[in-house]
Amino acid sequence: MPLRNTVCALASAWALACSMLPHAAAAGEENHVTHLDGTFIQPWLYMTYDDAQWDAEMQAMKDTGIQYLIMGDVANHNADGSWTVYYPSELDFLSGYTVYDALEPILFYCDKYDIKLYLGMGLDCAWNSDIASEAGREANRQYMEQCNQITSELYNKYKASYPDTYYGFYFVTELYNTIYMDTDTGIDAYAEGLEEMFTLVLEPAVLNNGMVCPFPDTAADEFRVFVHKLNIIVNISGPFNIQFLARENAIKVIECNLRASRSFPFVSKVLKIDFIELATKVMLGLHPAAPQKSAFDLDYVGVKSSQFSFARLEEADPMLGVDMSSTGEVGCLGDDLNEALLKSVLSVGQRIPERRILLSTGDPLQKADMLGACRLLVDKGYELYATGGTYKYLVENSVPATKVLWPSECDNPNFKGRFKPALEMIQNKEIDMVINIPKNFSELELSNGYQIRRAAIDFNVTLFTNARLATAFIRAFCSTSVNDIHIKSWDQY
Numbered sequence: 001m002p003l004r005n006t007v008c009a010l011a012s013a014w015a016l017a018c019s020m021l022p023h024a025a026a027a028g029e030e031n032h033v034t035h036l037d038g039t040f041i042q043p044w045l046y047m048t049y050d051d052a053q054w055d056a057e058m059q060a061m062k063d064t065g066i067q068y069l070i071m072g073d074v075a076n077h078n079a080d081g082s083w084t085v086y087y088p089s090e091l092d093f094l095s096g097y098t099v100y101d102a103l104e105p106i107l108f109y110c111d112k113y114d115i116k117l118y119l120g121m122g123l124d125c126a127w128n129s130d131i132a133s134e135a136g137r138e139a140n141r142q143y144m145e146q147c148n149q150i151t152s153e154l155y156n157k158y159k160a161s162y163p164d165t166y167y168g169f170y171f172v173t174e175l176y177n178t179i180y181m182d183t184d185t186g187i188d189a190y191a192e193g194l195e196e197m198f199t200l201v202l203e204p205a206v207l208n209n210g211m212v213c214p215f216p217d218t219a220a221d222e223f224r225v226f227v228h229k230l231n232i233i234v235n236i237s238g239p240f241n242i243q244f245l246a247r248e249n250a251i252k253v254i255e256c257n258l259r260a261s262r263s264f265p266f267v268s269k270v271l272k273i274d275f276i277e278l279a280t281k282v283m284l285g286l287h288p289a290a291p292q293k294s295a296f297d298l299d300y301v302g303v304k305s306s307q308f309s310f311a312r313l314e315e316a317d318p319m320l321g322v323d324m325s326s327t328g329e330v331g332c333l334g335d336d337l338n339e340a341l342l343k344s345v346l347s348v349g350q351r352i353p354e355r356r357i358l359l360s361t362g363d364p365l366q367k368a369d370m371l372g373a374c375r376l377l378v379d380k381g382y383e384l385y386a387t388g389g390t391y392k393y394l395v396e397n398s399v400p401a402t403k404v405l406w407p408s409e410c411d412n413p414n415f416k417g418r419f420k421p422a423l424e425m426i427q428n429k430e431i432d433m434v435i436n437i438p439k440n441f442s443e444l445e446l447s448n449g450y451q452i453r454r455a456a457i458d459f460n461v462t463l464f465t466n467a468r469l470a471t472a473f474i475r476a477f478c479s480t481s482v483n484d485i486h487i488k489s490w491d492q493y
Contacts, residue, residue: 038068040120043086043102054105058113066115070170071106073120075150077143087157091149103154107162116167119154121147160397163372164475226251238283239264239275263304266331269490270302300493304331305344310457318453319438319465333493338476339485345473350462352477353432358404358422359386359394360452362437366467367393370435373474374399380478385431387422387448389439406448426455433462435470 039061049057061069075094076084085094086102103119110117151169159166227242241261243254260279268275273291281288306326310318330347334340346352357377361367367390374384374394384401386394391403404422409415425431434456438449456463464470 037065038070039066040070040072041106042072043074043099043106044072046106047100047102049105054109058109058115062113062115068116068118068167069106069110070118071103071120074103074154077146087154089150089153091153093146094150103158107158107165111162111165115165117162117165118168118170119166120170121151160368160371163368163375226253230256237285239279262329266302266304266329269331270298270333300333300335301337301340302331302333303337303340303344304329305341305348307348311460315454317450318457318463319449333488333490335486337472338480341472341476342480342482342485345476346482350473351432352482353382353462356383356385356425356431356433358425358431358434358436358452359384359390359401360422360436360449361386361390361393362467363439364393366437366439369467370471371397371399373471374401376478377474385420385422385425407451408444408448422452423455426452426459426461429459429461431456431461433464435464435467437465437467437470 046054046057074086075089075097078084083094083097085098086100087104088098088101089095107117155166230236230242236258239260240256240258241263242256245252245254260276264275271291271293273293278288278291307328307330308318308325309327310316328348330344332340332343332347334343342352359370359374361370371394377384378399384394384399385404386401387404387406388409391401394401403419404425405412405415405419407421407423410421410423422431426434434452436449436452436456438445453463453465455461464473
């Protein structure tokens with residue numbers, strides 16, 4: 001969406017919010033109430049809480065269905081040039097301004113009650129009041145640079161300790177109904193200023209592994225615009241599928257196929273909209289009405305998992321790329337993501353591990369991504385075995401693990417007899433699940449990784465080569481028992 005449209009859309013945000021509030025039903029109508037799963041909490045509100053009050057407040061929120069909290073701004077820039085800071089900062093421009101540490105307790109209790117926490121980043125109540133002038137934009141550049149420093153410091157201080165609870169940042173982008181919004185010139189000036197500010201404020205999203213979450217999703221909007229333009233150019237009537245390559249909102253096309261993809265019936269089943277019927281009517285020139293249903297209308301989740309046949313392909317590396325490797329798929333519905341994911345992954349032949357898991361978790365960023373899942377495994381009584389780099393990272397972050405050897409290390413006299421070979425453990429059925437993610441594409445890394453991955457396939461051991469999927473699967477089976485999975489027909493959702 002162009003930033004000019006974003007300005008207009010944000011100006012209408014209050015009307016949209018009001019339209020979503022619960023309302024009384026007219027006589028004879030069913031009373032539909034919007035269920036909220038998130039709320040705000042301000043640092044000054046809980047500064048006097050003791051442990052008992054914390055537990056009481058968090059339990060009350062949990063009981064009412066709260067899953068997300070937004071902590072009021074972690075730092076505010078005051079009119080007199082001073083700051084009010086609610087965490088122990090080491091940044092020079094925040095030195096001496098910490099009121100008290102409000103961040104550690106809220107992170108601790110959110111973690112205890114499994115509530116996700118967004119950190120408020122309003123910074124300055126008037127940061128956007130003069131975006132339309134060059135002087136105002138220059139002042140705001142300074143605020144945004146400071147914002148980048150604060151977000152980076154917060155991520156480095158707290159993300160490793162609370163990998164699942166520390167969920168992201170909440171940026172306040174309120175627009176004032178001033179003269180700037182009354183004319184096209186004013187709107188364009190605001191849009192230009194906002195675009196520059198957003199470029200600065202979203203920079204930590206790249207550095208900090210997606211901790212900033214803009215909405216609407218600009219990449220998704222670019223997809224829609226591109227597909228619409230392509231459809232006009234080639235004049236397609238009916239289903240077609242496109243594979244995109246996207247990085248930092250730069251979008252490239254891998255291929256376009258004039259046919260329905262395998263996701264086409266899956267989305268039809270999940271949304272309960274017959275897209276085949278719609279596509280047929282379009283091809284017949286009947287101009288059917290566009291479906292109005294949204295994913296936000298659903299109270300269940302659909303997950304589609306791929307089925308692979310690497311066991312039938314001798315010596316093939318079960319490492320996934322952009323090429324089509326799957327030989328089938330299973331789509332499942334569940335009351336939540338964990339249930340749907342478990343149903344789907346188990347349906348394609350994977351198994352929940354019983355006791356021992358072998359880890360080789362890739363580069364530093366992927367290791368950090370999986371740290372929370374590894375802690376969860378230990379809490380559930382699993383034994384972790386890890387190759388050198390992963391073992392070192394886990395131990396340094398207080399996650400107990402046992403070191404095992406890469407195939408290339410087995411003949412090293414310094415290691416031989418001290419550590420078990422990972423390959424041998426797989427072959428002896430001592431490992432229940434393997435997570436193997438290459439950290440680079442060096443010959444040694446690829447050779448070691450290939451032998452581990454191939455052994456997992458040959459000895460029928462559950463294998464994951466993607467950190468995000470492995471983490472999601474771990475969270476699912478650690479939080480949801482197989483006995484808790486609801487077996488329901490499609491029409492019961």
